[in-house]
Amino acid sequence: MELTRRGTITAVAEALGYTPGGVSQQIAALEKATGMELLRRVGRRVELTDAGTTLACHAERILATEAEAVEALERSRNEVSGTLLIGLFATAAAEILPPALQRARRVHPGLTVRSRDMDVDEVYDAVAGGAVDLALGLDYPGVPIPRDPALRVVPLSRERFSLAVPAGSMAGRERVSLADTGELGWILPSAGSYYGRAVRTACRRAGVEPRVLHEVTDTAATLALVEAGVGVSTVTDLMLRLRTSCLDVVALREPLERNIVVVFRSFAERRPTVAALVEVLRTAADRRRDAPERLGL
Structure with missing residues (x-):
């Protein structure tokens, strides 16, 4: 599925945290399991065969069904509980996440949040590839990040340079x-x-x-x-x-401005844990934005 979106083995490897050889081994294992050729070489590039394209379409449905199952299991609990992995860049790690985690522990004690530091330009691919559940990122109105229909991008705050x-x-x-x-x-x-x-x-x-x-x-x-x-x-x-x-x-x-945003996969939007953490991040961003006004600055 990632190969249909990114076009090259190298790009898929970078997005999913594999080596190119590891991606090739995964595809070879799929070819052995299906008994069909899924990739063909065209010049120096590879492309999916018809069978590969068919399997990629079904893979998307399978992952969406998995997300629906996770959402249903989370909704069966009486509280927001579970573990989420959030990707973030240095500034967010220092200034945005700490107050958000404090509030999350207070209002959702059953929610465990783990974090992973990463390059800010990599967070969109990390979310799309499933390496993290959601991420804090940056978007520039003058040079906007290309929108992926598989992702939801929710603005938290805007800063002027x-x-x-x-x-x-x-x-x-x-x-x-x-x-x-x-x-x-x-x-x-x-x-x-x-x-x-x-x-x-x-x-x-x-x-x-x-x-x-x-x-x-x-x-x-x-x-x-x-x-x-x-x-x-x-x-x-x-x-x-x-x-x-x-x-x-x-x-x-x-x-000259930038938006601080939270990014997550579209099909995870209704997961109680994801929705709860997004709301916590929005509240933390609102309070940080309003703080100078309360101080009379």
């Missing part, structure tokens, strides 16, 4: 345009990442190509480099809380 600059380098400026950053050196993730693509796209819409001096994925390392005076980068309030830094933050004229 500002520009992090070395201390004193823009003294007296309360707001800056991306169009004014053409001569500055940038610290950004690679252009292949959704975040890196979103910032580059916003800069190009403003008529400037960012001069990227350092390609860095880790937020704390990025803030350290800005603090050292080697370049500028975009940041949100949530990102700034990962590391205490001596730098300046200047508002951007352009509305």
